[in-house]
Amino acid sequence: MTQPTPNKQHLLLVDDDQRMRELLTDVFTGKGYQVTATADGREALLHLETVAFDTVITDLMMPQVSGTEVLEAAQRRDAQLPVIIITGYGTVDSAIAAMKIGAHDYIQKPFDPEELALIVKRALAHYQLVKQNRDLTARVTLLQGTxxxxxxxxxxxxKEMIVRLAPLAVSLLICGETGTGKELVARLIQQNSDRAASNFLAINCGALSESLLESELFGYERGAFTGAVEQKKGLLEVAHGGTLFLDEINSMPLSLQVKLLRVLQDGTFLRVGGTKEITTDLRVVSASNTDLKGLVSKGLFRDDLYYRINGMEIDLPPLRDRREDIAELAYHFLNRYSHKYDKAIHEIAPQALRMLSDAPWPGNVRELENVMSRAVIMEPGAAITTTALPPSLGAASLPPAAANLMTLEEMERYMINKALAATNGNRALAAQTLGIDASTLWRKTKRYDL
Incomplete structure (x- = not known):
């Protein structure tokens, strides 16, 4: 049995005319195709059961097993597999009938072999697209439930962008408001890439001071600074072979942007206090919750680093711009937290669902998850009702009397959300607006899962 040759498109040629079979075999072999040729329709059926072909070329009128039967067998194997019918004078009507039941094309004898080669080339291009679309659809389907x-x-x-870009060795920038799922997308990219079996490490560039961020990324040598009692490898080194996710890269100080640029350009860096050059091979996926182009124009972000990290950009929409997903997300989180808290709640009352659907969601999916977790805890019945939802939910702005309806924690969470939304996710500016320091804001956003 003929075995497929890697990287060669494989044709099945079926014709009981020996001279025609040999001529076409020579023509298509000369054009770089792999050809399996047979004079017997019965043998062709056996080939179709065991070998994956890219196109079938078959004579229509053959003894014992006809070209129409070969066509039907090919369609049982793969309904999209192109079958080209060769027909003689007087059998054109039969060829047209074959087209009606799925043949890709037909050619009438006598014919120029180059004309048939052109038909085959077009059929192969069509089938290649079919297979690519199948693969894309299959991989998108695999993302369901993730x-x-x-x-x-x-x-x-x-989802389509993830499966298209994940296998490619290209730097990616994920943009979106706080809570839209940037780290989730980064993890899905890792899981669908050739680095899936290696490390995925994440760091929030906006949550650490400049010196601590530098130490976490690049590592340090013993004695590099007070407290450096032993050598420590940085994330750039530990993530070798895998993926490093730089969240809120828009908050990275300019001094560190220069050092990161060198890593992305050369794959080399020095530990803090070190003199030995270290080489790393990793994929960097970055994320920003604010307009990086705007920061570049203001001189707050390096343009050369921007273009280096932005090989391709994935923009995540805020939840308010995809309200049709809110019910599905709400039920997803309902099932998760009902199981986690061992509560038999499987429904959301219509009024509560309408309240969820109409809410502004400045904290996006993360805020919705937090609300549903709280609702499952608070709901005494078998369905989530409006009484289990935060009183502030659905308020685009804070009503004067709302403070009397909130707990202190709810008020604090609400104001942090508002500050982050008003500053486009700039945590340093949000902390200044709220009158607290950045470290306090970081602790509170972790506490409230913002």
Whole structure:
């Protein structure tokens, strides 16, 4: 049995005319195709059962097993597999009938072999697209149940981008407001890439001071600074072979941007206090919750680093722009936390669902998850009702009397959310607006899962 040759498109040629069979075999072999040729339709059926072909070329009128039967067998194997019918004078009507039941094309004898070669070339190009679309659809389907919940056109587009870009050695920038799922998308990219079996490490560039961020990224040598009692490898080194996710890269100080640029350009760096050059091979996926181009124009972010990290950009929409996904997300989190807290709640009352759907969600999916977790805890019945939802939910702005309806924690969480939304996710500016230091804001956003 003929075995497929890697990287060669494989043709099945079926014709009981020996001279025609040998001529076409020579023509297609000369054009770089792998050809399996047979004079017997019965043998062709056996080939179709065991070998994956890219196109079938078959004579229509043959003894014992006809070209139509070969066509039907090919369609049982793969309904999209192109079958080209060779027909003689007087059998054109039969060829047209074969087209009606799925043949890709037909050619009438006598013919120029180059004309047939052109038909085959077009059939192969069509089948290649079919297979690519199948593969894309299959990989998108695999993303279902991975946490990227939603059936909106926006989310389907994100899933398609993930499966298209994940296998490619290209730097990626994920943009979106706080809570839209940037780290989840980064993890899905890692899981669908050739680095899936290696490390995925994440760091929030906005949560650490400049010196601590430098130490975490680049590592340090013993004695590099007070307290450096032993050598420590940085994330750039530990993530070798895998993926490093730089969240809130928009908050990275300019001094560190220069050092990161060198890593992305050369794959080399020095530990803090070190003199030995270290080489690393990793994929960097970055994320920003604010407009990086705007920061570049203001001189707050290096343009050369921007273009280095932005090989391709994935923009995640805020939850308010894909409200059709809110019900699906709400039920997803309902099932998760009902199981976690061992509560038999499987429904959301219509009024509560309407309240969820109409809410502004400045904290996006992360805020919705937190609300549903709280609702499952608070709900005494078998369905989530409005009484289990935060009183502030759905308020685009804080009503004067709302403070009397909130706990202190709810008020604090609400104001932090508002500050982050008003500053486009700039944590340093949000902390200044709230009158607290950055470290306090970081602790509170972790506490409230913002």
């Amino acid at each position: 946490g990227l919940i939603g059936s909106s056109a926006a989310i389907q587009g994100i």
